Every structure is written in C-alpha cells, then in structure tokens.
Amino acid sequence: MWLWLSIACEFGEVAKPAVVTAPAAAPRARPDVVVITLDTTRADRLGAYGHASARTDSIDALAAAGLRFDHAYSVVPLTIPAHATLFTGLFPFHTEVRDNGATPLHERFTTLAEVFQGAGYATAGSAAAFVTTRQWGFAQGFDAYFDEMPPRVEQAKAAQNYWHSERPGELVVGDALAWLATVPEEKPVFLWVHLYDAHLPYRPPDSYAKLQPGRPYDAELAYVDDQVGRLVDAFADRSTLFALIGDHGESLGEHDEGEHGLYTYDATQRVPWILSGAGVKPGVVAQPVSGADFMPTVLSLAGLDAPAGLDGKVQPGTPTVPYAESYQLSDRLRLAPHRMVAEGTLKLIVKPRPELYDIVADPGERTNLAELRPDDVTRLTGLLDGLGATPPTRGGSLDAATVAQLEALGYVSGATGAVDPFSLPDPLDYPQLMSGINEMERQRTKESKDTIKALKRLLKLKPDAYELRMRMSGLLMKSQRMDEAKIFLAETTRLFPDDPRPFAQLAAVTQRENPVRALELAGQALDVDPKDRTAREVSVTCQLLVGLDEDAITAGTTWFEEDPDNLGLAAVLGNYWMRRGEFARAEVYLRAASAGANPNASARIQLAAVLGGTGRAAEAVTLLEAELGDHPQSVEAWRALSRVYADERDYQSQLVAARRVVTLEPESAPARLALAQCLFNQGDFAAAGPILSEAESLAPENPDILLLQANLLEKQGQPEAGRALFLKAEALHKARTGQGEAAVPAKPAVPGGSNVVARPGGK
Numbered sequence: 001m002w003l004w005l006s007i008a009c010e011f012g013e014v015a016k017p018a019v020v021t022a023p024a025a026a027p028r029a030r031p032d033v034v035v036i037t038l039d040t041t042r043a044d045r046l047g048a049y050g051h052a053s054a055r056t057d058s059i060d061a062l063a064a065a066g067l068r069f070d071h072a073y074s075v076v077p078l079t080i081p082a083h084a085t086l087f088t089g090l091f092p093f094h095t096e097v098r099d100n101g102a103t104p105l106h107e108r109f110t111t112l113a114e115v116f117q118g119a120g121y122a123t124a125g126s127a128a129a130f131v132t133t134r135q136w137g138f139a140q141g142f143d144a145y146f147d148e149m150p151p152r153v154e155q156a157k158a159a160q161n162y163w164h165s166e167r168p169g170e171l172v173v174g175d176a177l178a179w180l181a182t183v184p185e186e187k188p189v190f191l192w193v194h195l196y197d198a199h200l201p202y203r204p205p206d207s208y209a210k211l212q213p214g215r216p217y218d219a220e221l222a223y224v225d226d227q228v229g230r231l232v233d234a235f236a237d238r239s240t241l242f243a244l245i246g247d248h249g250e251s252l253g254e255h256d257e258g259e260h261g262l263y264t265y266d267a268t269q270r271v272p273w274i275l276s277g278a279g280v281k282p283g284v285v286a287q288p289v290s291g292a293d294f295m296p297t298v299l300s301l302a303g304l305d306a307p308a309g310l311d312g313k314v315q316p317g318t319p320t321v322p323y324a325e326s327y328q329l330s331d332r333l334r335l336a337p338h339r340m341v342a343e344g345t346l347k348l349i350v351k352p353r354p355e356l357y358d359i360v361a362d363p364g365e366r367t368n369l370a371e372l373r374p375d376d377v378t379r380l381t382g383l384l385d386g387l388g389a390t391p392p393t394r395g396g397s398l399d400a401a402t403v404a405q406l407e408a409l410g411y412v413s414g415a416t417g418a419v420d421p422f423s424l425p426d427p428l429d430y431p432q433l434m435s436g437i438n439e440m441e442r443q444r445t446k447e448s449k450d451t452i453k454a455l456k457r458l459l460k461l462k463p464d465a466y467e468l469r470m471r472m473s474g475l476l477m478k479s480q481r482m483d484e485a486k487i488f489l490a491e492t493t494r495l496f497p498d499d500p501r502p503f504a505q506l507a508a509v510t511q512r513e514n515p516v517r518a519l520e521l522a523g524q525a526l527d528v529d530p531k532d533r534t535a536r537e538v539s540v541t542c543q544l545l546v547g548l549d550e551d552a553i554t555a556g557t558t559w560f561e562e563d564p565d566n567l568g569l570a571a572v573l574g575n576y577w578m579r580r581g582e583f584a585r586a587e588v589y590l591r592a593a594s595a596g597a598n599p600n601a602s603a604r605i606q607l608a609a610v611l612g613g614t615g616r617a618a619e620a621v622t623l624l625e626a627e628l629g630d631h632p633q634s635v636e637a638w639r640a641l642s643r644v645y646a647d648e649r650d651y652q653s654q655l656v657a658a659r660r661v662v663t664l665e666p667e668s669a670p671a672r673l674a675l676a677q678c679l680f681n682q683g684d685f686a687a688a689g690p691i692l693s694e695a696e697s698l699a700p701e702n703p704d705i706l707l708l709q710a711n712l713l714e715k716q717g718q719p720e721a722g723r724a725l726f727l728k729a730e731a732l733h734k735a736r737t738g739q740g741e742a743a744v745p746a747k748p749a750v751p752g753g754s755n756v757v758a759r760p761g762g763k
Helices: 057-065 079-088 112-118 169-180 206-211 216-234 291-301 328-333 374-387 400-409 431-442 448-461 466-478 482-495 500-510 515-528 533-545 549-562 567-579 583-593 603-613 617-630 635-647 651-664 669-681 685-698 703-715 719-737
Strands: 032-038 067-073 122-126 144-146 189-195 240-246 270-277 283-285 323-326 338-343 346-350 355-358
Touching: 032 216, 057 216, 057 240, 057 270, 067 338, 079 112, 079 291, 112 122, 112 189, 112 291, 122 169, 144 169, 169 189, 169 216, 189 216, 206 216, 216 240, 240 291, 270 291, 328 466, 338 374, 346 374, 355 374, 431 448, 448 466, 466 482, 466 500, 482 500, 500 515, 500 533, 515 533, 533 549, 533 567, 549 567, 567 583, 567 603, 583 603, 603 617, 603 635, 617 635, 635 651, 635 669, 651 669, 669 685, 669 703, 685 703, 703 719
Parallel strands: 032 189, 032 240, 067 283, 122 144, 122 189
Antiparallel strands: 067 270, 240 270, 323 338, 338 346, 346 355
C-alpha cells in the first residue's frame, strides 16, 4: 500500500425445409431525413454560391437539384449557440445559449431530433468536435450518438487543448453509415452529421491541398464536399430529404477579423442552406432567412408539425426577421456588441455607430449607408426592438481547467456586471486595437514573451480589455513570473470588481505562500458569485492549508452536492480523504473528478493510486493510460505508471515508463534511480550501473542511490565495496531521519536472493 500512496432425441426422417417467401418490406411512410451541418463554412466559398475556384461538386449538385437560400443567416458566429438555434427554432435570447462553453442546451427545449424520434424515426447523430459533444445538450432525441473524440495525443491540430478535439469527416461519416446499416429497411431515418474540417487551423489532406494550392480553407471545403458525397451516395436508392446548412462562416481577414466570433458581418453570418430531395421544389430564395427557420422548414417538408412558439418560420413562406448577435466584444473587450437584422437587400448592424449595407450591391460590406439612409436605419432598428432581444445574463460558472482551456483559445468572456453593454464604445473607435488583436491571433504560435509584449501594447490602447488582461495574467503565470502576475491581477480586480474570476485567479496564485490572504480573495470572489467554481475550490484548499479541516470539508461537501460537475473541488475532496486513508470516500470524489471530457489534471493519477492500493492494478493502468493519452508529457502520470508496473513486477513494461520519466526529467536523480532499479530488477546489472552513476552525480548524498549501488556491487561480486557503501547509506539515512536504529537491512545482499531491492526502512 505504501507504494501506491506515494503516488472483473432422437433423429427421425429428415424433412425437407419449407420454402418461405420473405414478405416485402413495408414502404416507408415518410422520407429519410439527413441533416448536414457544415462548421465554419461561409456561403460564398462554395461553387453553388458563385465561387469559381471551388471544388464542391457534391454540394453544388444538391443545390442544382434542390432549393438554395441565397441569404441565410447564422444567429451567432459560434458553434454551440448556432447549433442550439438550428435544433430548436429559437433565437439565442430564448435558448439562453449565447456563447461557447457558457451553458448547454437545456432539456426543457424540444429539439429537431426529438420530434423525429417521437414520430417513429430511427435517429442518430455523428458529431465532429468537442463543441458538439453530448455535454452541450445536443444528444437529445438521438437513439445513437457518436461523439467520442480521439485521445488528445492523436490530435494533430491541437494536442494540448481539448476544445480543439475533433474527428475528421471520414470518421464522422463512417460512424453514420455504419449505424445506417443496422436500421431495419422499413424504418425511416433521421440522421445528423456534423463536419468540422473547415475550422481553423486549416490542414487539409495533402491530396486536397494540391487541388487548391495556396488556399487551405478551400481545400478543407473540398474534403468536406467529398464526405457529403459519401452520404448522398449511401442514400441513393432511398427517398431522402437532404438539409445542409452552415453553423457560421469565417472571416478570413475581412474587417480585421481573422476567424469568427466578434462581428456579425456576412463573412461570418451568411451561410449556405440547401434543401434537396424528397418534397423539395428546385429554386433559389433571394429573401433573407434565419437559422431559426431551419427546424420548422425541415419538419414541414417531412410532414411533421413543429412545436408551438418558435421564432423561426417555414421557408420559403412567411417572412421572418433574420437576427444575429455577438456579445463577444462586450464580454471580452468591453466594447459595444454586434447585433444585426436584415430585410430585403438591406442589413443593419445596430451599435453606437450603426452600419447599414446593401448586401446585394455591396457584398463585402465596405460602404456604410447609415448616414445616407437614416429612415432605413430607424425602420430596421424597430425590427430589432420588436424581437425583444435582451442582453445575456451571467452564464454558468466554469471550473478552472475549462477556463484555462478557453483562455488558450481566446474565448475569455467576463461578467459585464452593472455595465450596460449598449453603453460601451463602438469597436470602430478602436481600429488599432482590433487590427492588433487580429495580428496577434495570426501569430498565436509565437513564444509567450512575444505575446506578452503584444498584449502590453494593446492594453495601452484599452486597459479594461478583459480578455487581454486575463490572457496576460495567464501567460505571466505560465512563464513563472508570479510576482508580476499578482500585481497585474490585483489591478484587474480593481478594474472589474463585479467579476469573480480575477479574484479567484489571484487567490489561486497566492494560496501556497499566503493561504490566509488567498482565503480572503476567494471570499471576495464568492461575494460576487457564490457559485463560482474556481473560488469554491480555492476556498476549500486554503481552509485545509490553514488547518480548518472541519470547515473546509463541510463547505466542500455541501458545494459538491449542489454542483457535482465542479471537478476541481471533487479532486480536492478526494485528495483529502485519500491522505486520511479513507479510500472508499476518496474514490467517490476522485471518480467524479476524473469524469467528463476534461478530467482534473491530477485526479486520475490519485484515483489510480487508490485503485492500485486496493488491489485493482489493471484498472489503475487503464486510467493512467487514459491520462497519458490526453497528457503525453505528464511526468507524474508516467512515474505513477512505472510504480504500477513495479508493484506488479512487470519490469519490462516498467522499463518503458521509467525511460520516459528520465526523458521528461533529465536532471532528476530520482528518475534515474527508478530506471536503474528497474534494470536491476531485471538482472541487467551492466545497464543499471552507468545510469546509477548518473543519478549519484546529480544527488551524491541520496541514501537510496547508495543503497542500490551497494546491492549492485554485491551482485557483481564486490561485497566489501558494497558493504562500505551500505554503511554510508545507513549513516546518511539515519542522519536524515533522526532514527537511532539502522534503517536498512544488516547486509546489502537482496533478501532471499530476490531481485527486489532492499530499501531503507525495510520496504
């Protein structure tokens, strides 16, 4: 156990078989429905929408044979809220999903899949990215849901950030088609396929990159198009309605925006929407429509009734008011949000300096007509006001690990507190700031010190730019510039007294050196938001550090029962009970902390210790392998895995793990000692010797190293030299521990001739 805590008749005449004619499968009363959402796909980069260089034959063929909406608008330039609207027919201010990561789609809403499921359809969804996994509420109504992301070590695009986790379209479509093969022929099918490949970073397969040299985004779309073609081919002999739509577009540098999320210009809001197949009359719809119209339109074509009270309408038909919003500017930079409506050929972006565009005559939105056509501005503003689009309230509190992952992507939204977002300055008043942010995003792979310099320059332009401040504090901590980070965060708390995160982050940075002060800061965060997850985690940690165990565990237990998704808090509680030796209690909390898409950084390692210490080594190995799949550079995980194998006397497997620890910690004497001990246990004394000498050069007074050297000399026929080293090791250990008795065996030879090394203390 000590090792683990340092870290399942008779035969008659044969009758002729009767000839049975299988009954013909009953024809499906309704068509199959295949919904395809194209992530980060702007309409004007498809052939069907006029892009001459496009290689999107499959999508273009669907458009040619079906109905193409020429001006379909996404409601938010972010994946999670956009999909929430597509699946519910409700605007974001009604779904309450208005940002990536803030909140999942609530079960009280009826989704498109639930309607089809209720009508007797076999339903399945195949998600391509973490942002469409089931934890965001998108699995509602699906009999089967394929959303298991590959281990992060396999993620070529961003191995260290689970928000970048994705599956290539080939796998997404493969899962969908494998499921289709299991559905009885007479059963109608509703299938949703999400294709994420066009999202940054653009790294198309080589064969597609060669088709579109110098245009990686177009090459990604060519790859996506071939996946759409596979789906179309699979349903070739079936009566099928295909409904293809983009969730949002991509700016590609227009309006000083490199990607998407901040603005509501057409580059990110105008998306493809194509209906083709069963029940569709071919044509083109010029009238602007909304992503909110998608659900009722698809249901109408399938002969099903839509739920009452939707914002969207069946199209083409009843006019709707296409609405889009992005509060990223106010949440992240303390600038006025972008909100837009469209009517006919006109589109209005409502903010302190309104922008009015003729989207037909000026598709690039370069000529602002607001001053020339004030009556149109007034009329379209009235359309927006009539929607009752209220600003968002504070979203759900995120745990510290999720916040860190979002910050790494630039999704750093803060609480606006008492600030009216509509009173904030117009982003047009900060052209240098916006250009600088765009340039910094293009250079996001630069060293931290370069990014820190860029952030300092931008913060001079707008000191209260929340996202920039939080990114700066994170980079300072990552660079171990802790004193600077504390000063900077203290200033941030003064700028944002209504936001808990700066207080909680400052508390987390302070907790080890000054837990009393950190406890005060965590309390200030909880005064702002009593449910802030990071503040709760830090508060319990600090109470334990100052010896208030009873108060800490009482508060922590209550908070965890109230919010069982607080993985950081679960890890703190699990670690506490593990140290107390109450392994059953520890396991409950550590399993909770190890669950979900982003397990707590240390919880799986601690849980593995509990499992191994209670005789479940195989489970421990599986858990540690999962941890290493997500965090291949985790020294603690490799070290724990090495200990597992050592305890099981699987020295060959231990050798792999021990070598990995040495690679990751080349200056660590204990790492080399563990590797040498593994080689010793295998009887490879010749290989163990040099490594042990390296360990001694790093830590010449380490008694464990000397003890193993004594054992090694004994095995190599040098008992006197071994005895001398043994006595030295004994003296060093006695001095270190203050023990009056010898803490090592009386002779250096391994007891019983075993290859298990004798250690100080007799273990």
